[in-house]
Amino acid sequence: MIPPPPRKILPFGKDYKVGDSNEWRVPEESDFYSKWSEEKQFHVGDNLLFYYNDQVDDVLEINSDLEFRFCDTTSPVAVHNGGQDLIRLTKPGIRYFITSKIGHCEAGLKLRVVVRPLSTSVAKKTQLSPFGRLIKWLHDSFRPHPHH
Template sequence: MQLVFCSSRNLSFTSSPKAVYNSGHDVVTLTEPGFNYFISSNHAQCASGQRIDVLVIHDPSRSVPPPPPSKILPFGKIYKVGDSKGWSGVYDSDYLNKWSEEKQFHVGDSLFFQYATDEANQVLEISGHLEFESCDPTSPVAVHKTGHDLIRLTKPGVHYFISSDSGQCEAGLKLRVVVGPLPKVVTPPNVHKKMDFSLKDHFKRWLGTFRYHHHH
């Protein structure tokens, strides 16, 4: 059984979910005010009432407590998947494989997927090598479909991403990323560390590096 995050209360069971959780001990952070809808992936159980509506109310008087120190990750590098070709512009079956092997990814780094949005062109994060090799889209860990998805790598190990379009996936539109542990940072004594920018600000600064600068 899986937990499915929906964008609408009237969303049919077969429609595309916003996210899918299937670890059995999923922690979902509610980041925006409004209604959030969760249903069981088992249609019969969902129909019998295994679903929940959660209303999130913004309360400016309450501050959100920071995560425990062990969970705070420094912001690493941001990699645009496929570089100039992007995600959906890949037609060479080995291009993304070579692209990934040429880089060293670490916990805290982020992947930026850029592509044209439509129902058949989504990025599915999957959990296993067999699903990756067979382009099996039936049990994704998460579904990304904004066309400019920024996905942070928070755990070491192998991460798998495939296109929701089985034909494009079989043609090579899939990515395997090997993520190394958090790199050790040596900080000189008596030096104050600057506060980390939010991921959004960090992303904007990274995009700004591509702008043309005039030299005097």
């Protein structure tokens, strides 16, 4: 497998291989992908990596929960069919992915991802270790105050 290209923007994002070892294919349990995405926290800057057999499936991004529920492929936002697709999560909100192959979406090959905003406070906190935060807190709390 070819590793994904190096990132040019948002270097702090995580890569999520959709479906892990199952990849993007009709699952044995129809709720497999909903369970897979519920166990994770996706943030702006993360990437979804879809690996699949491009002779069998594709990835359609669609707009709404209704289209998602009914596997409606009539007006996709984007169509991916390369077999290895990297999809960047660039803004907060819900993203919906299905396949256009008849019966596959109905069998559970669909993914709903809740993308959380990347708040600046989160980015700053992660740069300091817990010990570093303690030192900063001690430093800020017990700084000598100048007397007038």
